[in-house]
Amino acid sequence: MNRELYGSLIFEHSCKGRRGFSLPRNPYKHVELPEKLRRSQPLDLPEVDEPTVVRHYTNSSNNNFGVDTGFYPLGSCTMKYNPKINDEMAADPVISRLHPLQPVSTTQGALEIYYTLQQALSEIGGMAEFTLNPFAGAHGELTGLMTIHAYHDSRSDWARTKVIVPDSAHGTNPASAAVCGYKIVEVKSLPDGTVDVDDLKSKLGPDIAAVMMTNPNTVGMFEKHIPEIAEAVHACGALMYYDGANLNPMLGVCRPGDMGFDVMHINLHKTFSTPHGGGGPGSGPIGVRKGLEQFLPNPRVVKLADGTFDVVCEDSALGRVSQWLGNFAVEIRALSYIMSLGSENLMMVGKLATLNANYIMQALRDLYLLPIEGPCKHEFVFDGLKDKSTGVTTLNVAKRLLDFGFHAPTIYFPLLFHESLMIEPTETETRETLDRFIAVMRQIAGEAASDPELVKSAPHLTPISHPDDTEAALHPLPTYRSLL
Ligand SMILES: *Cc1c(COP(=O)(O)O)cnc(C)c1O
16 A cells, blocks of 8 residues: 555655745734643644645545546435536525525525425425425424424324334334334334335324335335225324435426425435535435425425515424525535436436446346345345355455456345345446446456455455454554554
């Protein structure tokens, strides 16, 4: 490993007395700080010259991997290419220099953008109204469940203390329901990856507040029985919650509202094109069907009879779930993405995402174990290599991919299979990129058979090869000093 380029810390370049800055001359009188306010020992800062600092951080940044540097087939997280026009829009000084406390008479344009996006998402989701206030998918789930709670409360229906969540659900679903004060009832999946409708129906009753579902679900399968499930859920007095974090495959094909869902969230940072990762930035708007609008959180943006916009707070609402009106820069990117595609091209997103995933699945299924038959939607799961005799695991395959300049797929999620390898190419990749990925995945399967050690000891070309994950988590060395 070249520590000079990759692994060094800025402290290691320190040289006593070296400076990378010069301070302006002090035009004021010299003042001595009182003794008791002064440090007893000099501050331990690296002493480095400017080129060293610039090269150190530029080289460190080159170790990063992102959608702008390579193919990133990370299932469930939707790491797709984000057109730069969206960033340009969000960075426009007209938008980026707004202050949230400006009077609404001076922010009409921003409110119109907010309102237009609200309307567009309502149309896309088949919902009556949307709020853009929540800051992430999980935050949207919590807000949505609070809305459902407020609805039951308004009918004095206090016996509903449980939420049904399928075992294939994203971990945030049961977590959000628990944070909202609900008990979780788990529903099993069938061998084909879809929810067991009979098991679900047997759990419905006057104690159920909502059923949370993801469609296509986390194994990329379309849940065909939603209308039947929705009917049973509504008959028992509960509501249907839709996790729309990954709306890609649905765009322009079908709408959660038409399937019978009452409340939903969308991850703008996944489906609607905001660069994300490492925890942000995000936005998780929620939508509700007609009759639930009054429970949405404050504040709301409304269009007045004279065509102007206002920010209002309703008494019936949940109260606030976020400061101001949510993550405005992410909202700008989403509207820019929707408007630059236009409804005609937006209709292609779901079809292309689905086509790309099926293309990879079919091209690799002779070498990788496909536990669920049938066409997938935007993503699918292999249960590791087909040939289990080589001892090469999903982790080994994922690490070997790094040697070829690809980001690894999601591994060991969902928990339904032992060797899950979850691939989501997204709609933004060219056929050539998909073909290159397929060729590399086939080459790795070949290596696993002919030279398993080569795959097990991968990656060979990255700055760091085999960090001890467990040791790093149990005994982290957070400072330079603790390394010495
Ligand atoms: C990403 C994701 C979430 C959570 O979204 P965050 O913005 O990370 O909180 C929820 N459900 C599904 C299916 C997801 O893929």
